[in-house]
Amino acid sequence: MAALDIGGVVKRFGAGTVLDRVDLAVRSGDVLAILGASGSGKTTLLRLIAGFDRVDAGSIAIDGVAVANPSLHVPPERRRIGYLAQEGALFPHLSVGRNIAFGLGRGRHDARIVELLAMVGLPADFAARSPHQLSGGEQQRVALARALAASPRLVMLDEPFSALDATLRQDVRQTVATALKATGATAILVTHDQAEALSMGDRVAVLRDGRIVQHTDPASLYHRPRDAALAQFVGEAVLLPAMAHGAEADCALGTLALAEPMQGAVTIMIRPEQIRPVPEATAGSTAALIEATHYFGHDALIELRLADAAAPMLLSRVFSHTLPHSSGRIGLLVEGTVAAFPDAIAAD
Secondary structure, X not given: OOOEEEEEEEEEEOOEEEEEEEEEEEOOOOEEEEEOOOOOOHHHHHHHHHOOOOOOEEEEEEOOEEEEEOOEEOOHHXXXXXXXXXXXXXXXXXXXXXXXXXXXXXXXXXXHHHHHHHHOOOOHHHHHOOHHHOOHHHHHHHHHHHHHOOOOOEEEEEOOOOOOOHHHHHHHHHHHHHHHHHHOOOEEEEEOOHXXXXXXXXXXXXXXXXXXXEEEOXXXXXXXXXXXXXXXXXXXXXXXXXXXXXXXXXXXXXXXXXXXXXXXXXXXXXXXXXXXXXOOOOOOOEEEEEEEEEEOOOEEEEEEEEOOOOOOOEEEEEEHHHOOOOOOEEEEEEOOOEEEEOOOOOOO
């Protein structure tokens, strides 16, 4: 039985349809990342699951129990859902300990508070502090502890790291992932950050214009996206026209192995890290000219142009210590299989 089962959900606001026949199932203990651009409907979907809004069609069940359909609406407080918002939303007049214990009812909960603080990487003496004494990352950790306090059936994470700086975001993200696994909680993460969705989700569902366009594991989404537009949304992608003949396709970078057999005119998708710079005379390589390099410390992106003036600019991602010293001509080899789509190259 799925911990969360969404069937044919529709949500309209006025004349506009925000969610259009959404189907999703989440296994118990999994983290589902719902990835989408602004306006795709992801926050609306989260609000329907939490019970903040009503569905216009379809159904939602938690642990096999119906909580929403056009004739049924179980209120949020009866759904046993923990909620972590973008900015923690701690009660400023309560101590950290009292914030965490808010949903636990009357009585003393000192042992549970200490346990939850440890789970989110904070010492026991934080229980006596006030929210204004905490950093942004510490506030999010406390908010997570509060969301987990009552052992909810689902934990909803509404872009919980968007207000944090890049370094802190990675640290808190890891803390949240570890805590969720430790409790075995089933969680829904709503995000527009592709790296966040791929690193945290056991499964990723991509919403586009109110519909689920792909629901799969992170590796499959990244390497075998459903279409060219999705390939570009999930990460940097090199898209080239090609002619497929079974397990291979011919393109401006030579004959490449396909992830799945296809025939005829296609668009192939190559991730930049698959394009490896080599000396220009290397057998089987394609000659290219380095136009620019972008250095990030741990890795670098190289902008490349082929001799064919009609070919688009290419990107190669390399470890920084392997960055070519030459600013002139090099060779290119493609490693691994590539995805192919029987449609036109998506517009930029």
